Amino acid sequence: MSPTQRSGLIFIFGTIIMTVASQLLLKHGMTQIGKAPSEPGQLPMFILRAVFHPPNFMGFIGAMLAAFSWMAALSRCELSFAYPFMGLAIVLVLALTPALFGEHVSMNQWAGVALVCVGLWLASRPA
Numbered sequence: 001m002s003p004t005q006r007s008g009l010i011f012i013f014g015t016i017i018m019t020v021a022s023q024l025l026l027k028h029g030m031t032q033i034g035k036a037p038s039e040p041g042q043l044p045m046f047i048l049r050a051v052f053h054p055p056n057f058m059g060f061i062g063a064m065l066a067a068f069s070w071m072a073a074l075s076r077c078e079l080s081f082a083y084p085f086m087g088l089a090i091v092l093v094l095a096l097t098p099a100l101f102g103e104h105v106s107m108n109q110w111a112g113v114a115l116v117c118v119g120l121w122l123a124s125r126p127a
Helices: 003-033 040-051 054-076 079-101 107-124
Strands: none
Touching: 003 040, 003 054, 003 079, 040 054, 054 079, 079 107
């Protein structure tokens, strides 16, 4: 692996970490805000309140930083190499959700995560 690809991996994993953190912050924030209203007239105020709620706002900032990190990764790696790693975000969010939010993760979901992990392993292997 070239030094450029190695540095690309750092940006890939930075993207994954920031993506996961952003998703968890948004879930935390929306748990505090509550459900979206069913009345269309109440939606604009709900969105405004949700966007500027500190955990959600931090989640948006993290997502923006993840996008910048992703651009740096793509400047150093081929998309076909980098993109399969993004599946790790799915794995990490699913793994952290029960501990952080008390959500139940079914055996089918864990089986799906196992398939994603096998796919990631296969996709990351040299041809």
